[in-house]
Amino acid sequence: ERVQESLLVLWLLVFSYKMIHGHNDEDNEFLENSSELLNPDPNFLAPDCPRDCTCTQEGVVDCGGIDLKEFPIDLPESTNHLSLQNNQIEEIFPEELARLYRLETLNLQNNRLTSKGKLEKPSIRVSRATDKLCNMSLCNKPVSGHRWKLTLAPKFLPNTLISADFAANSITKIYGLTFGQKPNLRSVYLHNNKLSDAGLPDNIFNGSNNVEILIMSSNFLKYVPKNLPPALYKLHLKNNKLEKIPKGAFNELVGLRELYLQNNYLTNEGMDNETFWKLSSLEYLDLSSNNLSQIPSGLPRNIVLLHLEKNAIKTIGRDVLIQIRNLEYLLLHNNKLKARGIHPLAFQGLKKLHTVHLYNNMLERIPSGLPRRVKTLMILHNQISEINRNDFATTYLLEELNLSYNKITSPHIHREAFRKLRLLKSLDLSGNNLHTLPFGFPKNLQILKLKENDISTIPRRALAGMTKLQELYLNNNKLKVNSIHRAAWQELSSLQLLDMGGNQLISIPSDLPGSLEYLYLQNNKITMVSENAFESTPNIKGIFLRFLQTLQGLQRLLQGPM
Known part of the structure; x- marks a missing residue:
């Protein structure tokens, strides 16, 4: 047999009638790099x-979707x-592949191989016949009524393996040599199975220290697996039943960059x-x-993005965050934080x-000691009732501030x-509960949203000096002309959009x-449109006047200077 310089890529993509939109991001991560090899060029037969x-003359053979029940025996020897x-292939024997000495890629997705059928032994024989197996995928996309799923992982896989994808099956057990003793193994995909702690050997990756990506999301694990490969840089354990992280579980993972532990019971x-x-x-x-x-102690200093939302966090202590010097994104929404539970120095030095x-x-109020360099601050849907003089005195770089759906009043x-x-x-x-436009808005604002309040008046100087304002939303208030x-x-010389829909305007x-380019006035009480209504707005592009109360108003609008 001739030795191939290129790596053999064996795809055992089985058990799934693939849905057009069935792949998730984790599955595509394995598939995207080799999909081009599976599209034969019909120009050269x-x-x-x-x-x-x-x-094709290049050795690409496509026999997909033709109701084969057995492996084809009349393939060209040049097939790669x-x-x-x-x-509907149920088994593969080594002699069927042995003569295909140029074979680099084999795609068996959506056939009838199962762990109860002819999968385990043939997969061993195939690997010995080729001796070059690099990538194996037994990924399955579940379909209603589908009965071809792995319940056990293969006991033995070749030590040349680089990537293994067993996602979306019903695997309950992994064996010691399934992934062990594979020095070339780099990525393992086990998400969407039925793995529990009992189904994992203590040394699942013994002799496979170079694994960089491990995806075990959506299983039934209660504990972080033991003896994880030290080369990991991405570890997915989300959507399990994790209750505890054993002492020292991550001690050897000095190169880990991404850790996903969401949707557990930690x-x-x-x-x-x-x-x-x-x-x-x-x-x-x-x-x-x-x-x-509360926020866990001892978080490493190089974290850039920290997800802590949807917990029951009530306090942020003084020293729990300050060591994370590279922190850029802190997501604490959907917790139980009160302002008095956030230490005034909690964000110091970040x-x-x-x-x-x-x-x-x-x-109940704006927290003290907000990060000095914060640019985006989302405090909507809280119980804040007032904004004091010095609440934002130190946040000089703030660019986006959302205080919507609180209990703030104008005074x-x-x-x-x-x-x-x-x-x-x-x-x-x-x-909020504003009844008039408050004074003191920042002069450089470009977008101001005041919708769904009780605003009934706009005083003369409330918008003074706001020459950069481009969008103003006043819809669903109580404004009258x-x-x-x-x-x-x-002074709104840059205003392009004004939304005053859902008020009590009669003209x-x-x-x-x-x-002004866009004016929204729908759902008001406008009964007529005067001939000179838009003389001051020569740049108008869109006027929204749905639900006018009289046809006369619409006719006047259409006959006007527009």
């Missing part, structure tokens, strides 16, 4: 091609890429202060949707922290509360800005 198959997916009691400490390369940590009551999500908590917004926010571009105060000061829009507001 080779002789001696099996019936109903397509062959063979696709047999979407057939508590603070199920980990200690050193659980994550030795993960010196960790940049992404997801602990969302667990049962944490110079890279620019995005903080605190929405859907129990904050309780200090006129100088936003004085330091000279870089603020977007401010959202929708869904005579409650809007005639000079209210006078088009006067003296609208000349820069």
Whole structure:
């Protein structure tokens, strides 16, 4: 037999009638690098091609979806890429592959191989026949009524294996040599199976120290597996039943960069202060949707993105975050935080922290000691009732501030509360209890959202100096034409969008800005449109006046200067 310089890629993609949109990101990670090999070029057809198959002179043979029940025996010896997916093949014997000495890729996706049938022994024989097996996928996409699924992993796989994909089966047990003694093994995909702790050997990766990617999401694990490969840089354990992380479970994973632990049952009691400490390369940590009551101690300093949302966190202590010097994104939404539970120095020294999500908590006021360099601050859906003069006195770099759906009233917004926010571009105060436009908005705002309040008046100077404002949302309030000061829009020289839908207007507001391009006035009480209603808006592109109360109003609009 001739020795091939290129690596043999054996795909045993079995048991699934693949859905068009069936792959998730984790499955595609294995498939995307080799999919091009499975598309034969029909421009050059080779002789001696099996019936109903397509062959090219380059050695690509496609026999997919032709109801084969047995492995084809009349394949050209020059075959190097063979696709047999979407057939009914139940077994493969080594002699059928031995003569295909140029074979590099074999795709057996969606056939009838099972661990109760002819999978285990033939897979061993195939590997010995080729002796070059690099990538094996037994990935299955579940289909209703589908009965071809692995319940056990193969006991033996060749030591030349580089990647193994067993996703979306019903595997309950892994053997010691399934993944053990594989020095070339780099990635293992076991997500969407039925693995429990009892189904894993203690040394599942014994002799396979070079595994870099391990995906074990959506199983039934209660504990982090023991003796994980030290070369891991990506570890997925989400959607399991993890209750505890054993002491030292991550101690050897100094190169781990991504750790996914979301949607488990982890508590603070199920980990200690050193659980994550030795993960010196960790940049992404997801602990969302667990049962944490506080932020775990001992988090490594190189974390960039920290997911802690959907827990039961009530406090942020002084020293729990300050060592994470590279932290940029902190997601704490959907917890039980109150302002008094956040230490004033909790964010001290976090110079890279620019995005903080605190929405859907129990904050009764703006927390003290906000990160000095924060740019995006989401505090919507809390219980905040006032904004004091110094609440944002130190957040000079803030660009986006969302305070919507709190309990803020107009008298309780200090006129100088936003004085330091000279870089603020977007401010959202929708869904509060404002009855008039407050004073003191930042002059550099580009987007201001005040929808779904009780605003009934716009005073003369409320929008003064806001020459950069481009979008203003005042929809679903209680505005009337005579409650809007005639000079209210006078300085809005950049305004392009004005939404005043869902108010109590009976006519088009006067003296609208000349820069206006889109005007929303639907769901008001407008009964007529005067001939000069839009004389001040020569750049108008869209006017939305749905549900006019009289045909006369619509006719006047169509006959006007528009």
